[in-house]
Amino acid sequence: MNSYTSSRLLRKGFGTIRPLSGSARAFTARTYQQQQQQSEPNTTHFGYKTVPEEMKEALVRNVFSSVASNYDVMNDAMSMGIHRIWKDHFIRKMAPTPGAKLLDVAGGTGDIAQRFLEYQDNINGDSSSTVHMVDINPDMLREGERRFVGSEWQQHNRIGFTVGNAEKLDFVEDNSFDVYTIAFGIRNCTHPEKVVQEAFRVLKPGGRFMCLEFSRVDNPMLAAIYDLHSFYVIPKLGELIANDRESYEYLVESIRKFPPQDKFAQIIRDAGFTTIGKGYENMTFGTVAIHSGYKF
Ligand SMILES: C[S@@+](CC[C@H](N)C(=O)[O-])C[C@H]1O[C@@H](n2cnc3c(N)ncnc32)[C@H](O)[C@@H]1O
Known part of the structure; x- marks a missing residue:
């Protein structure tokens, strides 16, 4: 295998990915709408949203850049x-x-x-x-x-x-x-x-x-408690601790x-x-x- 050490590879042109700015988000949304109008792309899920397959990777990257620290x-x-x-x-x-x-x-x-x-x-x-x-x-x-x-x-x-x-x-x-x-x-x-x-x-x-x-x-009662924790407690913790409710909803x-x-x-x-x-x-x-x- 190639010897690939951390700092060398991390420095080698893999830029840091920051959360999208407002204008970039608007651009992404416009591009997404245009894509939908022009053709029927293959889609996948990003949480509960349906997105073109090629968008998911960037969206996931964004989430983890936002939560990393x-x-x-x-x-x-x-x-x-x-x-x-x-x-x-x-x-x-x-x-x-x-x-x-x-x-x-x-x-x-x-x-x-x-x-x-x-x-x-x-x-x-x-x-x-x-x-x-x-x-x-x-x-x-x-x-x-x-x-x-x-x-x-x-x-x-x-x-x-x-x-x-x-x-x-x-x-x-x-x-x-x-x-x-x-x-x-x-x-x-x-x-x-x-x-x-x-x-x-x-x-x-x-x-x-x-x-x-x-x-x-599997157990329906435990599943209901787990859902409460997932959909109410976790996004709230994301908001309070990381100031990022959206990433934790995803x-x-x-x-x-x-x-x-x-x-x-x-x-x-x-x-x-x-x-x-x-x-x-x-x-x-x-x-x-x-x-x-x-x-x-
Ligand atoms: C929830 S974290 C888990 C981190 C760690 N394994 C742990 O157990 O704490 C998910 C990680 O998956 C990474 N990830 C998401 N999509 C990936 C992909 N296609 N290839 C490699 N890593 C990916 C994210 O960047 C993130 O660091």
């Missing part, structure tokens, strides 16, 4: 800290072997990468495993990079960063990683099935795909648009992965699920 604080506030338990369990379930090479896609501010390295150091006594984080958003990745500055992991080249799209990891060689993770990222991608196909390509034979994502709560809506557990497990099998049993484990009544598949 408050992302970690908001995660704790929205989940009452429970996201830490989900992520800890995700890494324990992975149970990586010493020397494992992890590709953490949609890695954001680095929660999964850090937990992986801590597990390898503390549980396996291993100082040779590495993690490479990929994220489409330079602002999110910069927050992740900041977390590792000056760490032993950075000094020993055990952590790297690349700005890139999960749907097209053309800077990653075939069959090159032992584990691929994507946590709370895939529902933001325009074509989740392409993401899973790319994961299959870059994993070594025997490698493992693992996804942590919000999912469906995040909640995007969860409802992502396929339910069994359907996503089938997408994983369709990409070529072998799943064990039904292919996923629910946590907190299905609020989130860990999907997993092997490249055999």
